[in-house]
Amino acid sequence: MGAVSNGCFSSVFTSPLENEVFLKEKSFPRLLVSNKFLKVNKISCRKSESGIQENPTSNRSSKNNMEEYNIAMKKMMRSPYEYHHDLGEWILGMNYTHITNNLIVGSQPQKPEDIDHLKQEEKVAYILNLQQDKDIEFWGINLQSIVKRCKETGIRHMRRPARDFDPDSLRSGLPKAVSSLEWAISEGKGKVYVHCTAGLGRAPAVAIAYMFWFCxxxxxxxxxxxxSKRPCGPNKRAIRGATYDLAKNDPWKEPFESLPDYAFENIxxxxxxxxxGxxxxxxGT
Known part of the structure; x- marks a missing residue:
């Protein structure tokens, strides 16, 4: 599909493997990396059956946190994908995917250097963070240092927290999150980086809702x-529910929970x- 004026879809939609190679070294996990840079600039979350080994330099606490998080992810999202937080110890501490020319979906920045990369390499002007405080604390992220670096580099940092693995929280939070995303894109000052923890649930759901409602x-x-570009498992029912909530103009309308699974797949x-509107x-809310 060709480019459109609001930047929703463009020629950016290509094969996720295009111009990429797999780096295979004994000391590294199996990763998708750029030909030009030793960094993750697409997606480094793999299906659990792919046999990725954890970085042997990871400490036990980090491993336990990842195991706990991935167990919860598979249970609540019914997703075979995993988050490998310890990649940040030896490589750029994020994995992300370009969805359109001005929209990137990915995992949490882990350190100020990640902000420098997003600014310099990806021309990011806005970051939309969907994490709750407890998510950030769980991974030991120093959010203050990241927000400070955003200010220093001229990136607008926004937060629209939603509870992880909670479709109801996502449903209720989607309108405000999409509002922030739509505003940032409409400003046209640079790319928008939307992230949750792993970039596999909340962040892609916000991006999908934006494309559904505005594109x-x-x-x-x-x-x-x-x-197709970023293999992940966002909750489609939560997006449908938020769509129903926003489109409802009759207080006597049939409850969403009693509607068939295809309801509000289109509007x-x-x-x-x-x-x-x-x-x-x-x-501003």
Missing amino acids: GVDLKTAYDRLT ADWERNLIQ RVRGLR
Whole structure:
């Protein structure tokens, strides 16, 4: 699909393996890396059956945290993907994917140097953080140092927390998160980096909801386009639920929970206009 004026979809949609090679060394996990740089600039989260080995230099606490997190991910998201926080010990501490020309979805920045990379290499002007405080504390991230570096480099840091592995929290938080994302993209000052912890649940859900509500495509198209580039397991029902909440203009409307699974996978033009107005109305809240 060619470029469009609002930057929703463009020629950026290519094969996730295009121009990439696998680096295979005994001392490294099996990673997707750039031909030009020894860094993760696409996605380094692999299916659990792929046999990735943990970095042998990781401490026991980090390993225990990753195991605990991945167990919760597989249970709540029914996803075979894993988050490897310890990649940051020897390589750029993020994994991310370009979704459009101005939208990147990825994992949490772990240190100020990650902010420098996003600014210098990816021309990021906004960061939208979907983590709760307890998520950041769990991984031992110094958020203050990251926010400080954002200010120093001219990146606008925004937060719209949602509870991890909680579809109801995601559903209720999506409108405000998409409001921040849509505003940042509309400003046109640079790319927007949207992240949660692993970049596999909350962050891609926000990006998909944005594409669904503002880019004129149905939910399946938005979902398939993102997940074909970044394999992940965002909760589609939460997006449908948030769509229902925003489009509802009748207090006697049938409850969402009683609707069939395909309900609100698509919306009429008047519903999209209503949703866009209500989402834009959340700016500054």
